[in-house]
Amino acid sequence: MLKAGCVIAVETASFFEEFGKPDETLYAGKRPVWKYKKDTYELYAIHSGAGEIFASMAAQLLISTYKIDMLFNFGVVGGLNESMALEKMCVVKEVVHYEFDTSEIDGCEPGRYLQYPSAAIPVNEKLLEAALRIEPSLKPVRCASGNRFVGDPAKKRELAEKYGAEICEMEAAGILLTADWNEVPCLMIKMVSDGVEGGAEEFARELENTGRKCAAILAKVLEEIAEDQ
Numbered sequence: 001m002l003k004a005g006c007v008i009a010v011e012t013a014s015f016f017e018e019f020g021k022p023d024e025t026l027y028a029g030k031r032p033v034w035k036y037k038k039d040t041y042e043l044y045a046i047h048s049g050a051g052e053i054f055a056s057m058a059a060q061l062l063i064s065t066y067k068i069d070m071l072f073n074f075g076v077v078g079g080l081n082e083s084m085a086l087e088k089m090c091v092v093k094e095v096v097h098y099e100f101d102t103s104e105i106d107g108c109e110p111g112r113y114l115q116y117p118s119a120a121i122p123v124n125e126k127l128l129e130a131a132l133r134i135e136p137s138l139k140p141v142r143c144a145s146g147n148r149f150v151g152d153p154a155k156k157r158e159l160a161e162k163y164g165a166e167i168c169e170m171e172a173a174g175i176l177l178t179a180d181w182n183e184v185p186c187l188m189i190k191m192v193s194d195g196v197e198g199g200a201e202e203f204a205r206e207l208e209n210t211g212r213k214c215a216a217i218l219a220k221v222l223e224e225i226a227e228d229q
Contacts, residue, residue: 002041002226005062006072006218007055009171012047014211015074018219019045028065031058041226044068048171052097052147056174063182070127070185070225073175074218076193076203076210077143077167078150080160084141084167084192086202087210089217091131091138092188094120096163097173099146111163113177119163121176124185127225131187134224135217138189141166145173151199160196167192189218 008015022034022045036043044066048058055073062068079085096119101110111119120142132138144165150156159165172188179186191214194202 002070002229003066003068004041004043004070004072004222004226005059005066005068006043006045006074007058007062007171007175008045008047009050009055009075011075011207011211011215013208014215015045017212018215019043028061031061033062033066038223038226040229041222043222050170052145052171052174055171056178059175059178060182063178063184068184070187071175071179072218072222073171073186073188074214075169075171075190076207076214077169077190078156078198078203079192079195080144080156080166080168081196084195086192086195086198086206087213088192089135089138089214090141090167090190090192091128092123092143092172092190093128093140094122095143095145095172095176096120096165097146097177098144098159098163098165099148100173121173121180123176123187127185127187130225130228131189131221134221138217141190143172143188143190144168145170149200149203151194151203153197156196187221189214189221191217
């Protein structure tokens with residue numbers, strides 16, 4: 001049986017609406033972990049809170065404590081160009097941690113960790129292919145991830161131009177780096193809550209609606225991946 005983990009940054013209401021009441025509530029440290037027992041998988045879900053550090057800690061907790069086979073994340077994101085309109089469904093194919101920058105001391109381009117050949121860190125290819133087969137409407141995208149909410153249209157366009165990214169958010173780099181270092185396959189499904197001209201107001205208005213739809217896609221993809229194991 002597949003053991004899956006899920007890191008939830010802020011969309012807990014959407015998660016519970018889709019998955020319902022957990023079979024068990026476990027504790028590992030300060031955060032509750034919600035366990036679901038299905039026919040083909042067990043799911044361990046945790047509310048990390050916003051930001052790279054919280055998300056990375058939550059991912060490591062799931063990996064170390066519950067020995068998960070793969071790690072999922074879902075959530076809402078900002079669109080960085082006109083094609084990434086409100087409610088656009090995405091699956092992350094690679095992540096750039098745009099706030100990471102050691103260029104002054106090593107000449108490495110901004111966003112790149114020296115352990116990787118480029119600033120764009122790829123997700124697990126097999127999981128990405130599975131998600132696109134299960135839900136063809138998903139658009140594979142590059143995600144710009146950093147510890148700040150980006151609402152300003154000029155800043156969004158700057159991230160798109162500088163890093164070739166199509167969406168931005170605050171947890172993907174922490175989750176993917178943690179999963180990759182532990183050799184745990186990782187998949188992140190996202191939905192645009194605020195377009196390139198949108199900002200905090202659009203995000204707040206659309207959070208519940210887009211979060212709910214994104215959680216439904218996660219449930220479908222997770223169930224079918226588990227059936228294929």
